[in-house]
Amino acid sequence: EIVGVLESVGAAKRWFAENRPVDLIFSDIQLSDGLSFQIFEAFPAHSPIIFTTSYDEYAIRAFRVKSIDYLLKPIKLPELAEAIRKYEELKQAFSPQAYAKKVESLLDSLEMSRRTHKTRFLVKNGEQLIPITQEQVAYFYTANELACLVGRDGRQYLVDYTLEELEAVVDPIHFFRLNRQFIAQVTAIQKIQTYFNGKLKVDLRPETAQEVLVSREKAPAFKAWLDG
Incomplete structure (x- = not known):
């Protein structure tokens, strides 16, 4: 069951402030008003996240290292099925506290990656x-x-x-x-x-x-x- 589709950082923050944690989150990186990482900085990740991204290779390596799955656009059905399978395995021993630390570590890695880009x-x-x-x-x-x-x-x-x-x-x-x-x-x-x-x-x-x-x-x- 899909409980919500949120197209902006602002809408997502309001939704998470008013609702209980969900079983699974699919999150694009680039939303209409910013990056989805802002959501998880404001609301520590207590639900598994599968990112959908066309992000650079450094970030993709970070997803792998932190054991958080991602789907590279354009999304292929076999890869989506594999991500769901990983989620089914993960939820059996899911620890919100440990997962929140893992996401925090990922955000730090991505922020460091972004700082290396010339402005x-x-x-x-x-x-x-x-x-x-x-x-x-x-x-x-x-x-x-x-x-x-x-x-x-x-x-x-x-x-x-x-x-x-x-x-x-x-x-x-x-x-x-x-x-x-x-x-x-x-x-x-x-x-x-x-x-x-x-x-x-x-x-x-x-x-x-x-x-x-x-x-x-x-x-x-x-x-x-x-x-x-």
């Missing part, structure tokens, strides 16, 4: 050095073996990183590696169209000089990322 980039403009925040970044691209940062205002700057290095340091909640040439901020994505052979064509703002395509293999992960 600013120092770029050179003539003789000036300018700090650019991640919110000001539209996308990164590479051309002639040089990596460029394109701001939301359309200005371009060279950066002292390869695209591989940038992929490792930007926050995966906000940025996605579209292909070998582009990493885009979610707010820069204006339109997505289906393309030949299962590919996706992505329109970015500011406009790009070339087509930006997402491969058929990467398309499911890209759509899951956009879906939060």
